Amino acid sequence: MLLAMRRRRIKVFVETGLENIRYLTGFTGSSAFLIMSEKKSTLLTDSRYTSQAREEVKKHGFTVKIYKKEVFSAIATEIKKLSFTGSVGVDGSAMSYVAFGKLKAALKPIRLRALPNITGPLRMVKEGAELELIKKAASILEGGFRRARRFLRPGAVERVVARKVEDYFVSRGAEGVSFESIVASGHRGALPHGKASEKEIQRGELVVMDMGVSYKGYCSDGTRTFAVGKATALQKKIYRIVKEAQLSAIEKISDGVSASSVDSAARTHIRKAGYGKYFGHGTGHGIGLAVHEGPGLGPKSTDVLTEGMVVTVEPGIYLPDWGGVRIEDMVLVKKEGCELITNSPEKLLCI
Amino acid sequence: MLLAMRRRRIKVFVETGLENIRYLTGFTGSSAFLIMSEKKSTLLTDSRYTSQAREEVKKHGFTVKIYKKEVFSAIATEIKKLSFTGSVGVDGSAMSYVAFGKLKAALKPIRLRALPNITGPLRMVKEGAELELIKKAASILEGGFRRARRFLRPGAVERVVARKVEDYFVSRGAEGVSFESIVASGHRGALPHGKASEKEIQRGELVVMDMGVSYKGYCSDGTRTFAVGKATALQKKIYRIVKEAQLSAIEKISDGVSASSVDSAARTHIRKAGYGKYFGHGTGHGIGLAVHEGPGLGPKSTDVLTEGMVVTVEPGIYLPDWGGVRIEDMVLVKKEGCELITNSPEKLLCI
Secondary structure, three states: OHHHHHHOOOOEEEEOOHHHHHHHHOOOOOOOEEEEEOOOOEEEEOHHHHHHHHHHHHHHOOEEEEOOOOHHHHHHHHHHHOOOOOOEEEEOOOOEHHHHHHHHHHHOOOOEEEEOOOHHHHHHEOOHHHHHHHHHHHHHHHHHHHHHHHHOOOOOEHHHHHHHHHHHHHHOOOOEEOOOOEEEEHHHHHOOOOEOOOOEOOOOOEEEEEEOEEEOOEEOOEEEEEEOOOOOHHHHHHHHHHHHHHHHHHHHOOOOOEHHHHHHHHHHHHHHOOOHHHOOOOOEEEOOOOOOEEEEEOOOOOOEOOOOEEEEEOOEEEEOOOEEEEOEEEEEEOOOOEEEOOOOOOOOEEO | OHHHHHHOOOOEEEEOOHHHHHHHHOOOOOOOEEEEEOOOOEEEEOHHHHHHHHHHHHHHOOEEEEOOOOHHHHHHHHHHHOOOOOOEEEEOOOOEHHHHHHHHHHHOOOOEEEEOOOOHHHHHEOOHHHHHHHHHHHHHHHHHHHHHHHHOOOOOEHHHHHHHHHHHHHHOOOOEEOOOOEEEEHHHHHOOOOEOOOOEOOOOOEEEEEEOEEEOOEEOOEEEEEEOOOOOHHHHHHHHHHHHHHHHHHHHOOOOOEHHHHHHHHHHHHHHOOOHHHOOOOOEEEOOOOOOEEEEEOOOOOOEOOOOEEEEEOOEEEEOOOEEEEOEEEEEEOOOOEEEOOOOOOOOEEO
16 A cells, blocks of 8 residues: 555555455444555544444554544644645545545645545455455355245245345355345346346246345355246347356456456357347456455456456346346456356256 | 526536435436436436336436446536536535546536535425335334344344344335444443444343334434343433433424534433533434435534424433443424434333
């Protein structure tokens, strides 16, 4: 972190993103500011978190300070104590326009500079302990998908199916879900973000289940598409195209490869199969403390994959009124190639 | 909304807050921008939400537009189609510093102005249909607290208790919780935000349960403090002081009363009882589509209570190492006085 600051010629950086703060300090509360400098780094939070902050942060070598009054003047006071020359940086995309203006005013005559998220890129490559937590979150998720097969019956309500799988997650030690569960059956499968609803699942429908688990702060994210009853030829065909697209993308993944070329592998396959206009979203994203983080696997991504990154690969085809298929696995980027953290079935599973 | 825009001499306002967008249009997706003007109002979202946006928004008279490329230039394109003279407003606290800069650049030569959250104040006073949903969310929550008494036994794990109560919420039709459940027993009760942990509840401890339910988008929020086993004299005394403080605050509530005076009523009572420094947070907050929204019931609030607002009243006393007591109810502001939406027990309940 100090290295990233030195590169940008910043003496002091104020981190405002809660996941970044958790990554850097271990603090899990819902409100804090982290002031980092070569001399001293201080976590500023409010009195609700006095005990918790001291407990969580001490092992990382940060000082905890509780602010009582106005937070921007409290930040400025701490920064002015550091007596340095130079400017202060913040992540300009994690701070509102109004908050930026207030901090800028409080800091005067010290200059405030808007920088990109400099902690985010540090988070992309996972360390051993992080990988273990991600793999644990992924294994609980896969257990949930196996369990889901029991609940996917004609007449079952999407929301009830979701809830039963979520109960399983929690029974296996997850804190909870990493995002609102998607269970989208039949025509609802054409909504890529079809949250589990009151709809009853019907025989003959495809069901897209996109779920994730949070385990000690780390996330998993995966999608399975099942057929309830016998699958039609078209259902099988769409599944096959999406699976092939996913495999083409996964084959591309390796240290040094551009993220956009991975997206392109999946996208080209789907386009060549004649369904290009029915795949509207990116092919995947990084995952860790946040369910969506860098790198992005989309056509416009400028990220380059690096050993130790964990990404999702999740192409899909969505046909309005008919339904959809999405298949999503988590993948660890290796020096040569990659390792599948989750494994979706090769063929459309009929239940 | 158009009235609020006219007051601020704004011809076009771009709403970026998702809860505000849901309030104004009915759209429940996770990504959208709403361009409002006297001529035409357009919801801009991405292709994941094509069907959903058209379904949800049509009854409110908004046009849906799906953007494909860069969102800020898409917003600018829509705005320029409106051919008007004057400036465009956005909520400067809901948009990041960087996003504001990008929209500003895309809009040139039209001027972009940072305004306060002008939709937020509209949301504070609830309409009949909203009140019904809030009351339903509150009644599910109260059922959960009654149910919780069964689970609060010596040896029960906080997280398991939380999960069982949450299961009850869902079985009664809630979408889920409106925030991460707090179950803080014994010394953990001194953490005002002690999320349910792996700690086992012991006989003789107080347990602070702060939970909430989301029902068709609308939230409830309440806190109960229970004693497991026989309560000590100090436990009963602290409960009594907090309850009296809460009642003093509730007595104050009426149309036209300043929110800070409601806070002051609770705070003064706790201070006079000698526990002033152990009550560090505000006395309450508005609740609706968001679990925390205006008005704020704190010492520095400038809000004035108005008939139809729904607020929480939740004083607490937190003694480090010993534990804590918080009591929270939801209250509807009336022309004269107020109506309790939830009812916490008068005396410390020993289970």
